[in-house]
Amino acid sequence: MYSYMDNNTALYLERRTNYGANQSFPERLSDYYEAFSRFWKPEQVQNYRNFFGKNKSSTSSAENIPPYLVWQSAIEAKNVSDSIFLPINLHDKTQLVAYFVLYFYEPYPWPPANDTRRLIVYIDGERKNITTVPRTELSDDCAVVSVYPVNVTGTANVTISPAEGTTLPPILNAMEVFTTIDFSKADLLPHFYSIFCVCPYLFGVAVWFN
Incomplete structure (x- = not known):
């Protein structure tokens, strides 16, 4: 999972959000649904349509293996020409390198077969990806958009806009x-000095840090 990362990089979780679900939906899903014990915080967002539907799938082979229960809720812009705008406040106000993962799926009730949902993902105004949300009747999985690396400072602004043809x-x-x-x-470990004292009746180690 999170395939952009290498062995020398660790991830600090800024947020993991299940959009469209209300507070009655659990953050902690059972191991049957979430094999990796991740918490997905439910969040409804004002000014957008928040809805909770159904999925026909019960498993996932999508990137990062998101639990399918998370797919069945979503936020949606009110009009075809509108964008979704989400400011993401980060834990540190200095410049950071960020990793964004966005999940897109058509929850039930599914739109008519002749409709198409195409999206452009911007971060801080810079276009990062264009994707088409898969037709539910043709695919059991969601579309996953991963963006890394992104230089951010303080607040990252995520915008999802309609693409041509949607x-x-x-x-x-x-x-x-x-x-x-x-x-x-x-430099993760503090400098330290150690003295080893050995005698027939005692083995001692003294350690102090500077």
Whole structure:
């Protein structure tokens, strides 16, 4: 999972949001639905349509293996020409490198077969991806858009806009946002000195830090 990462990089979770679900929906899904014990915080967003539907799928082979229960809720712009705008406040106000993962799926009730939902993802005004949400009757999985690396400072502004040819408004089911820690460059351990004292009756170690 999270295939952009290498062995020298750790992820700091900024948010993992299940959009459209209300507070009665559990953050912690059972192991049957979420094999990796991730918490998905339910969140409804004002000014957008929040809805909770049904999926025909019960498993996922999508990137990062998102639990299918998270797909069945979403936020949707009210009009085809509108965008979804989400400011993401980060834990640190200095410049960070971020990893964004967005999940898109057509929850029930499914739109007519001749409708298409095409989206453009922007972060801080820079176009990052264009994607088409798969037709539910043709695919059991969601579309996953991963964007890395993204330089961010303080607040990252995520915008999902309609792409040319779309007949349906922008939608978003879930999003994960991480910032990264590069262990290859970090001085993680404090400097320390140790003295080993050995005698026939005692083995002692003294350690102190500076």
